[in-house]
Amino acid sequence: MSKRVAILTSGGDAPGMNACIRAAIIACQKAEYTLLGYQHGYNGLLQQEHVSLSLGSTHNLIQQGGTILHSARCKEFKNREGLMKAADNLKQAEIDTLIVIGGDGSFRGASKLSEHWDGQIIGIPGTIDNDIAGTDATIGYFTAIDTAMSSIDKVRDTADAFERIFLVEVMGRNAGFLALNAALSSAADYVVVPEFFESAETEIQKMVTQIKAQRALKGAVSFIIVVAENVWPNGLAGLTEALQQHDISDVRPVTLGHVQRGGSPVAQDRLLATTLGEHAIKLVGSEATNIMVGEVNQHPVTVPLSRTWETSKPLNDARVEAMRTLMNERYSE
Numbered sequence: 001m002s003k004r005v006a007i008l009t010s011g012g013d014a015p016g017m018n019a020c021i022r023a024a025i026i027a028c029q030k031a032e033y034t035l036l037g038y039q040h041g042y043n044g045l046l047q048q049e050h051v052s053l054s055l056g057s058t059h060n061l062i063q064q065g066g067t068i069l070h071s072a073r074c075k076e077f078k079n080r081e082g083l084m085k086a087a088d089n090l091k092q093a094e095i096d097t098l099i100v101i102g103g104d105g106s107f108r109g110a111s112k113l114s115e116h117w118d119g120q121i122i123g124i125p126g127t128i129d130n131d132i133a134g135t136d137a138t139i140g141y142f143t144a145i146d147t148a149m150s151s152i153d154k155v156r157d158t159a160d161a162f163e164r165i166f167l168v169e170v171m172g173r174n175a176g177f178l179a180l181n182a183a184l185s186s187a188a189d190y191v192v193v194p195e196f197f198e199s200a201e202t203e204i205q206k207m208v209t210q211i212k213a214q215r216a217l218k219g220a221v222s223f224i225i226v227v228a229e230n231v232w233p234n235g236l237a238g239l240t241e242a243l244q245q246h247d248i249s250d251v252r253p254v255t256l257g258h259v260q261r262g263g264s265p266v267a268q269d270r271l272l273a274t275t276l277g278e279h280a281i282k283l284v285g286s287e288a289t290n291i292m293v294g295e296v297n298q299h300p301v302t303v304p305l306s307r308t309w310e311t312s313k314p315l316n317d318a319r320v321e322a323m324r325t326l327m328n329e330r331y332s333e
């Protein structure tokens, strides 16, 4: 039966969102569904701002970073009036299924919307943070690791030239996936992640032990510390000051920032985005609603939206072991 499907991207944009939109466009065309794209995240839903998505929109889309639908963080959607307005707009546009590509905040919003709208809601995980339970990875995460890794490679060149200590802050909101994997893949010397952060005092002792032990063994060499955002009190300035108190100076801070959200998606993100976009359209018209389509062991899975934020996703055990052996506990005291 013919369906009217709407899709939007919400929260932080992530490389691969366009690849997901492309897959949805093609799958809808094959199923003979009409596909609308709401622009600017939930703002578009409130303003009834949508465009028709058809095969003409798919050319070269798989390789484009950002999102052709634009994204936003929308305050109004968090209150009852906003949610009711969005529900009315969906009814008016005769939408059967709404697909939300975004992070856990976007999924919370989608779930709240379901209290006011009885159409089908399907979430697809898209965020560089990878902080969503129920899926091994989120769209954009692999590209962000790659971007952070190649930036740290460049930092190492200048760090080596001056035999300096560099602090590199990476994104991740309140999760350490991006920091841990960027640090391991760029052979950094130390990484600070929220999952193992007890206190600044404990962490600085460990860090100083590693720096001093490495310098005792190798002389003045570079030392790269990757720091997840929102962990160290007062960020890199606070950490620079803490190191100075241990007589470690000439430290340089680098905040990678939004560069981590940009760029053409790497193959892993394109594949994940394509699979999830196609699978979501397969579910249109089924009983499944208020669910996220994710991927576990390279198979598509569906999980209740609420699970994506109620359960916390742990860091990969083997990567954590590698972190200890190769970085944070490499040298014994």
Ligand SMILES: Nc1ncnc2c1ncn2[C@@H]1O[C@H](COP(=O)(O)OP(=O)(O)OP(=O)(O)O)[C@@H](O)[C@H]1O
Residues within 6 Å of the ligand: 010, 011, 012, 013, 042, 072, 073, 074, 075, 076, 077, 078, 079, 102, 103, 104, 105, 106, 107, 108, 109, 110, 112, 126, 127, 128, 129, 173
């Ligand atoms: N509790 C909530 N109720 C209603 N809407 C919400 C809620 N939480 C978030 N939203 C909506 O979802 C939008 C996106 O959420 P948020 O800013 O947390 O990003 P996100 O989806 O988690 O993505 P990212 O992880 O990439 O930042 C918010 O701007 C808001 O419009």
Ligand SMILES: O=P(O)(O)OC[C@H]1O[C@](O)(CO)[C@@H](O)[C@@H]1O
Residues within 6 Å of the ligand: 012, 073, 103, 127, 128, 129, 171, 172, 173, 229, 261
């Ligand atoms: O672009 P904004 O709104 O400053 O948000 C930045 C946040 O968004 C993310 O890039 C994605 O959630 C986080 O890593 C970061 O904390």
